[in-house]
Amino acid sequence: MSQEFGKMIAASARLALGYVDRLTADIPAESFGRLARCGDQLIQANHPAFIFGHLALYPSRVVADLGGDATAVSPSQAYNELFSPQAQCLDDPDGTLYPSKDELLAKTHAAYAA
Numbered sequence: 001m002s003q004e005f006g007k008m009i010a011a012s013a014r015l016a017l018g019y020v021d022r023l024t025a026d027i028p029a030e031s032f033g034r035l036a037r038c039g040d041q042l043i044q045a046n047h048p049a050f051i052f053g054h055l056a057l058y059p060s061r062v063v064a065d066l067g068g069d070a071t072a073v074s075p076s077q078a079y080n081e082l083f084s085p086q087a088q089c090l091d092d093p094d095g096t097l098y099p100s101k102d103e104l105l106a107k108t109h110a111a112y113a114a
Helices: 002-024 048-055 059-065 077-083 101-113
Strands: none
Touching: 002 048, 002 101, 048 077, 048 101, 059 101
């Protein structure tokens, strides 16, 4: 039973990574941490940096819940604080509040691959 469950989780993770790649391919790195705008109005919604940073928190929990060693993909304390469910998504026009697009996507891929 657990082997079949593991296969289902792995298949879902592979599918999710395909979505990640397709959804982020055309987003410029300098826009990854920016809130959307409509004219001069900022749209208060989560930007890609926040979304993918947040999603990168959870695979290590799944690995640990299944009895695996999640040490290699466990998020840092800084990631936990920056992307926790309680954190607020902030506009990052200078690219200094959030990790880069490349770093966030690499963390997401590593976490989901585990």
